[in-house]
Amino acid sequence: MASNFTAPIPVVGTVASPFETEEGDAQNPQPPPSRKPLSLWPGMYHSPVTAALWETRSRIFETLLDPPLHAPPQTQLLTKTPSYSRTSILYNFSSDKILREQYRDPWNEVRIGKLLEDLDALAGTISVKHCSDDDTTTRPLLLVTASVDRMVLKKPISVNLDLEISGAVIWVGRSSIEVQLEVTQSTNESSNTSDSVALTADFIFVARDYKTNKAAPVNRLSPETEQEKLLFEEAEARNNLRKRKRGGERRDFKNGEVNRLEALLAEGRIFCDMPALADRESILLRHTCLENSLICQPQQRNIHGRIFGGFLMHRAFELAFSTAYAFAGMVPCFLEVDHVDFLRPVDVGDFLRFKSCVLFTQLENPEQPLINIEVVAHVTRPELRSSEVSNTFYFTFTVRPEAKATKNGFRIRNVVPATEEEARRILERMDAESLLLDKDETGQ
Secondary structure, three states: OOOOOOOOEEEOOOOOOOOOOOOOOOOOOOOOOOOOOHHHOOOOOOOHHHHHHHHHOHHHHHHHHOOOOOOOOOOOOOEEOHHHHOEEEEEOOOOOHHHHHHHEOOOOEEOHHHHHHHHHHHHHHHHHHHHOOOOOOOOOEEEEEEEEOOEEEOOOOEOOOOEEEEEEEEEEOOOEEEEEEEEEOOEOOEOOOHHHEEEEEEEEEEEEEOOOOOEOOOOEEOOOOHHHHHHHHHHHHHHHHHHHHHHOOOOOOOHHHHHHHHHHHHHHHHHHHOHHHOOOOEEEHHHHOEEEEEEOOHHHEOOOOEEOHHHHHHHHHHHHHHHHHHHHOOOEEEEEEOOEEEOOOOEOOOEEEEEEEEEEEEOOOOOOOEEEEEEEEEEEEHHHOEEEEEEEEEEEEEEOHHHHHOOOOOOOOEEEOOOHHHHHHHHHHHHHHHHHHHHHHHOO
16 A cells, blocks of 8 residues: 655645645635634644644544534545555755744754654654544544654754654554654765654554544554664563663662662762762752743644654653753763653643753763753643643753863762662663663664
8 A cells, every 4th residue: 555645745844834725716805614714723833744744634633623523434445565654754945945944043053842743743744644443433543743753863953954853653552653764864974864854753653542542453564665664673672671760660679779779978968968078070959950831822732732752752852951951061962762651642732841960970971071950841720739740851061062162170060869769760871771781782
């Protein structure tokens, strides 16, 4: 089964929707009432990518905007190939000045937070494409971002060169889908395809029945090429690992690890009890914290009426970047975001609080010191006197070489905990980082 969307979808730079209802002409002064004006659709004040994707797939999304809840669910599962869902979007940065300005950061690179938002929008579109049964008499599935696997920036992304994001479904379970995305940007200096890959990411979605909100089965996937089969097997292994992690409780620290815990806490106790004698090259974790809050607005909702997962990642990244900037005293450089779980949905009108801190630093390589930032998103309900965690994000930054060169004798401080709970969080993240490093080195 071939895909209907093989050519990249062009992204148009705009500060308002370019897809308003067409104006009438002399013979037909009234605009044709073919569909709802896209400027009234959710997410339109968000990203040019969302506008381009929804215009391309307008019929699918119009059904999702007003789902026939009393229609029967899909009963016959289809078998689709990865190529059927494969979709690409193209940013014509080299020729579209307005688009360039919408994505430019102060250092003439692409705003990573905005790109995270676009990645989520594209992954969602791909999952809808795979799950659609092309039958307007059945009710569509509710697809929710469940998690984002490790996202790695392989090279800086220029805002002056054309950029392409492409992706496809690479694995499905009974009611879950994994979408792999790749951001590529070619340069004139290199024609090697692997050198053009700037960022990779995997998004996991779960399917729910619109009416019952229970888990719903999704269409099957049939990999065709050897590469597609390999990606399917790797995704299957990751899914089994996620299941084992969910089944396990918070681990207890063994004797050797208790010593690590005590060693971390020792310096923190000096800061708390004898601050005048504390190491000036260290800082308490609590003194690296930043926080912001917002009320979730209707313009930030997705087609299902809830807040974009990409919007949450965007806001978390901006706070993490600011935290790293204030901590290092120089412009940080983003490297990666670790696995993110979306623990609970965020709705329009929710009071959302983002709390960040520098969890720990890695200073073994003075040329590339690492700053590990934790951002926790809380959905707070003052009326109910409740606060629940919706997401926890882990970002890794370093400092820009050009920024470091202008600051003689700079040094990134070591972060120390003041409580056992902080020490446990640090050790758990350190161990997770070590595990990822081992996998990278072994290629597994």
